[in-house]
Amino acid sequence: MADVAAAAGVSAMTVSRALRRPDTVSEEVRARVEEASRRLGFVPSRVASALASARTMTVAVLIPSLTNAVFIDLLAGVQETLSPQGYQPLVGITGYGPEAEERVLRTQLAHDPDGVILTGLDHTPGTWDLLRSLTIPVIHTMDLAAEGEHSDCPVQTVGFSQYDAGYAVGAHLAARGRRRIGLIAGQLDPRTRQRCDGWRQALRDAGRHDPALELMVPDATSVALGAELLERTLAAHPDTDALFLCNDDLAQGALFQCVRLGIPVPERLAVAGFNDLAGAAWTVPPLTTVATPRRAIGVEAARLLIAGMADRTPKSRENPRRVDLGFRLMVRETT
Amino acid sequence: MADVAAAAGVSAMTVSRALRRPDTVSEEVRARVEEASRRLGFVPSRVASALASARTMTVAVLIPSLTNAVFIDLLAGVQETLSPQGYQPLVGITGYGPEAEERVLRTQLAHDPDGVILTGLDHTPGTWDLLRSLTIPVIHTMDLAAEGEHSDCPVQTVGFSQYDAGYAVGAHLAARGRRRIGLIAGQLDPRTRQRCDGWRQALRDAGRHDPALELMVPDATSVALGAELLERTLAAHPDTDALFLCNDDLAQGALFQCVRLGIPVPERLAVAGFNDLAGAAWTVPPLTTVATPRRAIGVEAARLLIAGMADRTPKSRENPRRVDLGFRLMVRETT
DNA sequence: GCCTCGTTTGTTAGCGGTAACATGCGCTCC
DNA sequence: GGAGCGCATGTTACCGCTAACAAACGAGGC
Structure with a gap:
């Protein structure tokens, strides 16, 4: 210079x-x-600039996994919004674990980011302490803070109601006249559980809930797992006539397996997935699923963050926002 | 402190x-x-540490896109290797364009990364100038430098031969006795072109190359595009009896469309994809494709980079490595 | 003509660490 | 008993930039 x-x-x-x-x-x-x-x-040198001005122009972005397209879409939305403003995302992977999240967050914070974007609201007490002590804006994504929840630490959330989305699927299957409606879930993170809770309540409201038809396993989800769990469900409960699979990977696996086993979908078995991943509209038959605004969540979270980082007075802390971007039930031919 | x-x-x-x-x-x-x-x-404060020690503990990682699982896997390999060593990846998205790549690289370099990982070898002259002037290690991935190429600027590459992989698919289809073997390609980046070149040479060697059966479009690939291009190909050349689709997204779309149109695969039409993405083994019938070591490439690139960053004497520059991690033809039922 | 004010540019003193060198101390060894 | 050495710690001077304040200058108002 x-x-x-x-x-x-x-x-x-x-x-x-x-x-x-x-x-x-x-x-x-x-x-x-x-x-x-x-x-x-x-x-x-941005490093020298950062030291002198106390602004690094970086943002910590913590997501559970790189191999789940949902979080990649979220990340893409964040990235495409931050980049034009000169912000550099610092990606951290938590592996779905609150403890790992806390560790990753701590190492990210050593880089002095100007803002933080987190996935979900399921944090360790240590993480909450850390967040409370921060003077930079923090956004939680993919979920919504319940009213009154976290009153000790105002949170900004951008997401949609996982519970309502699960409820919508359950209600849809019941409305289709299905009587033996099962559930297959893997990767039991809090968001998956909320979807299942919503689904369960919908079936209860319809008077058709049978806990025996719920198959929940902790394993990471995959197409292969969907195929396997479908077989297990049908072996145990051959009269199952509808299935909610808690994400599209599982649903696609189940669908492939139905074709293999010669089970007509939807005539004999209705199948619904979750997330509306890229291929869902193209399976045979096209998959009924729930479209979730993952990219939009990333974009909106980044926007809010940019606004919060711009004015150094962290007024947003007193005025926590709760941005509900909704979801859409995509009714296709599998139901 | x-x-x-x-x-x-x-x-x-x-x-x-x-x-x-x-x-x-x-x-x-x-x-x-x-x-x-x-x-x-x-x-x-890592920022202060970086300024004083001239090491930021960050690595610039440039990939074309976040929505292509191939580069996500690459990134995952890089991430999981760098993180434990205390390095923070700085992800940059180039959108498949050499000009955008140069822009992104310049902004990344302002952060003073300790190393750089790039995708491919297709850079602008400006990028090559930039790289030549750098004193930090640089690794190019997903491709291999030809002998003697870039002799003015020694490069380290970690990847596999896209050409050979394409050749293997062409040879396989020919060996299956197919006579009217077509090609469908999208997203015509250099690596895709090399695959196509290899495939073409294989067909020439087999005496069965017909340029009319090549359908190459510049559009971004997707399942939907695969379905569409399959129809176009069959409309123009109903006698096509085998197809190489330059990636698995296209191949899955084509496969779905075959089911819809009632075209028996592989009896009437053999289908081969590329990359062996997660669902490829589970389609009906399971997809023949080429397994590419994307994650391993990320891991190996990061390893080499760490070694290069550790010793400040950039001897690696004089001794460029070329790490070929190979590929595997996964023969399944679609051929 | 002098004072005030706004605009543009310069000066100083850090930001929070670390490289390089200096110092002090206890030991070994002849 | 003193030279010589190695180890643990301290001192100094930055790394490259920017916040905050100071200064210089021209324009307008009375």
């Missing part, structure tokens, strides 16, 4: 100003500095 | 040493510093 300053015949401070806030210097100086800067190939 | 130093009765420098390289201080001092550090909740 000193070299550029000398070349442009100004002080280092003026170079800094000319490049960061061109409107604060005279047009002539700005031009000279830009020319010199370009000629010398000057790239200001 | 000054507070911790005072609390532990030592100098700031000793605190720094006690926390970063515990073996360089006495056992007793180390214990005192750790206790004080924990009690005060001290988290060393």
Whole structure:
């Protein structure tokens, strides 16, 4: 920067100003500095800038996994919103564990991010303490804070009601006249559980809930697992005539397995998934599922964060927002 | 740090040493510093550390897209290898464009990463200039540098031969006795083109190449596109009896469409994909495809990078490595 | 003509660590 | 008994930039 300053015949401070806030210097100086800067190939060090200005222009983004398309879409929304504003996402992977999340968050915080985006609301007490002590904005995604919940620590959430979405699927299957409606769930994180809770309540409201038809396993979900659990369910309860699989991977696996076993879908068995992943509309038959606004959640979370990072007075803390982006039941041919 | 130093009765420098390289201080001092550090909740600022030591402990990772599972797997491999070593990946998205890549690389470099991982070898001259001027290690992935290529700028590559992989598919289809073998490709990045080149050569070697059966479109690939392009191909050339789709998304779409149209696979039409994505083994019938070591490439690239970042003498520059991790043709039932 | 004010540029003093060198101390060894 | 050495710790001077304040200058008001 000193070299550029000398070349442009100004002080280092003026170079800094000319490049960061061109409107604060005279047009002539700005031009000279830009020319010199370009000629010398000057790239200001963000590290030094961060140390001096206490703004790193980075944002910690914690997601459970890279192999689940849901969080990738979330990340993509965050990324595409932050990047144009000059913010660099710092991606951290928590592996669905609150303890790991706390560890990852701590290492991320050492990088002094200007904001934090988290997945879900299921944090350790240590994480809550940490968040409470932060002076930077924090957004929780993919879920909504219940009214009054976390009153000790105001939270901003951007997401949708997993419970309501699960309820919608249950109600839909019941409305289709199905009587033996089963559930298959894996990867039992809090959001999956809420979906199952919603589904269960819908069936209770319809007077058709049978706990025996619930198959919940802790394993990571996959197409293969969906195929396997379908077989287990049908072996144990051959009269099952509808199934909610808590995500599309499982649903696709189940669907493939139905084709293999010669089980007509939806005639003999209705199948519903969750998330509306890329291929869901193209399976044979096309899969009924719930479209979730994952990318939009990422975009909105990043927007709110940018707003919060812009004004240094953290008023957002007193005025926690709760942005419900909803969901859509995509009724296709499997039900 | 000054507070911790005072609390532990030592100098700031000793605190720094006690926390970063515990073996360089006495056992007793180390214990005192750790206790004080924990009690005060001290988290060393990586930003300040970076400025003083000229090591940011970050790595720029540039991939074309977040919505293609191939690069997510690559990223996952990189992430899981870098994280335990204390390195933080800085993810940049290039959107498959060399110009965008150069822009993204420039902004990433402002963060002073200690290393760079790039996708492919298709860079702008400006990017090559930039890379040549860097003193940090750089790894190119997903492709292999040809012998003698880029002799002006030694490159380290970790990947596999896209050409050979394409050749293997072509040879396989020919060996199955197919005579009218078509090609469907989208997202025409250099790696896709190489696969197509390999496939084409295989068919020429078998004496069965017909350029009319090649359908190459620039659009981003998707399941929907695969279905659409299958119809177009069959409409134009109803006698097609085998198809290579340049990735699994397209192949799955084509496969679904075959089921819909009542075209028996593989009896009437053989279908081969590329990448062996998660669901490929579970489609009906299971998809023949090429398993590519994407995650392993990420892991190996990160390993090489860590080695290069560890010794400050950039000897690796003189001794460029070319790590071929190969591929596997997964022959399943669609061929 | 002098004072005030706004605009542009410069000066100073850090931001929070760490590299490099200096110091002090206990030991071994001749 | 003193030179010489190795280890543990301290001191100094930055790393490259920017906040905050100071200064210089021209324009307008009375």
